[in-house]
Amino acid sequence: MQTNSASTPVIDLQAVTKTYGNGKLEVTALSAVDLRVERGEFVAIMGPSGSGKSTLMNIVGCLDVPTRGRFSLDGVDVRTLDEAALAQVRLRKIGFVFQSFNLIPRTTALANVELPLIYQGVKPKDRRPRAMAALAAVGLADRAEHGPSELSGGQQQRAAVARALVSDPALLLADEPTGNLDSSSTAEIMALFSKLNAEGRTVVLITHENEVASHATRVVRLRDGRIVSDERRRAAPTLHEVAL
Numbered sequence: 306m307q308t309n310s311a312s313t314p315v316i317d318l319q320a321v322t323k324t325y326g327n328g329k330l331e332v333t334a335l336s337a338v339d340l341r342v343e344r345g346e347f348v349a350i351m352g353p354s355g356s357g358k359s360t361l362m363n364i365v366g367c368l369d370v371p372t373r374g375r376f377s378l379d380g381v382d383v384r385t386l387d388e389a390a391l392a393q394v395r396l397r398k399i400g401f402v403f404q405s406f407n408l409i410p411r412t413t414a415l416a417n418v419e420l421p422l423i424y425q426g427v428k429p430k431d432r433r434p435r436a437m438a439a440l441a442a443v444g445l446a447d448r449a450e451h452g453p454s455e456l457s458g459g460q461q462q463r464a465a466v467a468r469a470l471v472s473d474p475a476l477l478l479a480d481e482p483t484g485n486l487d488s489s490s491t492a493e494i495m496a497l498f499s500k501l502n503a504e505g506r507t508v509v510l511i512t513h514e515n516e517v518a519s520h521a522t523r524v525v526r527l528r529d530g531r532i533v534s535d536e537r538r539r540a541a542p543t544l545h546e547v548a549l
Contacts, residue, residue: 311344313344313379313380314341314342314343314344314377315342315343315344315346315378315379315475315476315507316340316341316342316365316376316377316378316476316509317340317341317342317375317376317377317378318338318339318340318341318364318365318371318374318375318376319339319374319375319376320337320338320339320373320374320375321335321337321338321339321340321364321371321373321374321375321376322335322336322337322338322371322372322373322374323335323357323360323364323369323371323372323530324372333530334357334360334530335357335360335361335364335371335530335531336529336530336531337374337531338357338361338374338530338531338532339532340361340525340532340535342507342509343507344475344505344507345502345505345506345507346502346507346508346509346522346523347498347499347502347507347508347520347521347522347523348508348509348510348521348522348523348524348525349509349510349511349512349517349518349520349521349523349524349525350362350509350510350511350512350525350526350527351511351512351513351515351518351524351525351526351527352513352526352527352528353513353528355529356527356528356529356530357527357529357530357531358511358527359480359511360530361527362478362480362511364376365378365476365478365509366395366399366401366478367383367391367394367395367399368395370383370384371384378394378398378399378475378476379398379475379476381394381398396421396424396425396472397425397472397474398474398475398476399474399475399476399478400466400468400469400470400471400472400474400476400477400478401469401478401479401480402462402465402466402469402477402478402479402480402482402510403465403479403480403481403482404480404481404482404483404484404485405485406453406458406461406462406464406465406485407465408453408461408464408465408468409453410452410453410454411452412452413449413450413451413452414440414445414448414449414450414451414452414453414456414460414464414467415433415436415437415440415449415450417453417464417465417468418436418439418440418464418467418468418471419432419433419435419436419471420468421468421471421472422435422436422471422472425472435471436449436467436471437449439467439468439470439471440464440467442467442470442501443463443464443466443467443470443497444463444497445460445463445464445467448460448464457490458485458486458487458490459486459489459490459493459494462482462483462485462486462490462494463493463494463497466482466494466497466498466501470501470506475507476507476508476509477498477501477506477507477508477509478509478510479498479508479509479510479511480510480511481511481512481513482494482498482510482512483495483512483514483517491516491517495517495520496520498510498520499520502522508521519538521538522537522538523535523536523537523538524536524538
């Protein structure tokens with residue numbers, strides 16, 4: 306997989322349109338969307354139900370492809386990729402974090418975090434230290450041998466973030482990452498995303514909550530398949546400004 310310079314945007318959508326169905330049944334989910342996310346940004350994507358934010362997430366996550374327009378992820382034009390190549394891009398360039406955690410039950414946090422490395426063919430002797438480092442990065446090293454049922458909701462989401470980080474992806478892509486958490490755990494997870502962003506990680510999250518979006522340094526709002534506002538709120542925080 307090619308390595309790109311700091312000047313290459315992580316996300317570059319140009320006039321991206323996504324339609325479903327045909328003829329009279331055709332529905333336009335996205336309409337000529339332009340969006341560029343630079344390396345190191347922390348972006349929240351917001352919008353009401355039916356605004357197109359889930360479709361946009363699926364395209365950015367290489368789970369779907371545009372009907373028209375161009376999308377490049379970390380310098381890779383996804384139009385040129387077949388299904389196998391798209392799967393590799395998802396595995397190596399994107400760290401997914403989901404609302405429901407998606408941890409495998411009856412196995413340890415450490416084993417869950419190792420999973421992407423297994424898919425990449427990383428040898429066991431190399432997987433373990435990388436997974437432990439990822440767990441340490443989210444403050445969960447002392448829970449490595451605990452299963453999901455032995456972790457709180459916030460700890461489960463931390464393990465999911467560690468799993469997303471372990472491949473050193475170009476992009477952390479989070480879909481309603483606090484949707485199943487209480488207010489205290491939500492604050493902890495958002496502080497974690499801010500910390501990771503301060504360390505240079507590019508973070509894009511989908512949310513309908515203004516409080517969650519307030520942690521991002523840029524908020525993009527969608528309505529009826531179009532971007533209606535794109536607000537840069539402040540500079541990204543430094544590590545000294547972020548406290549977990």
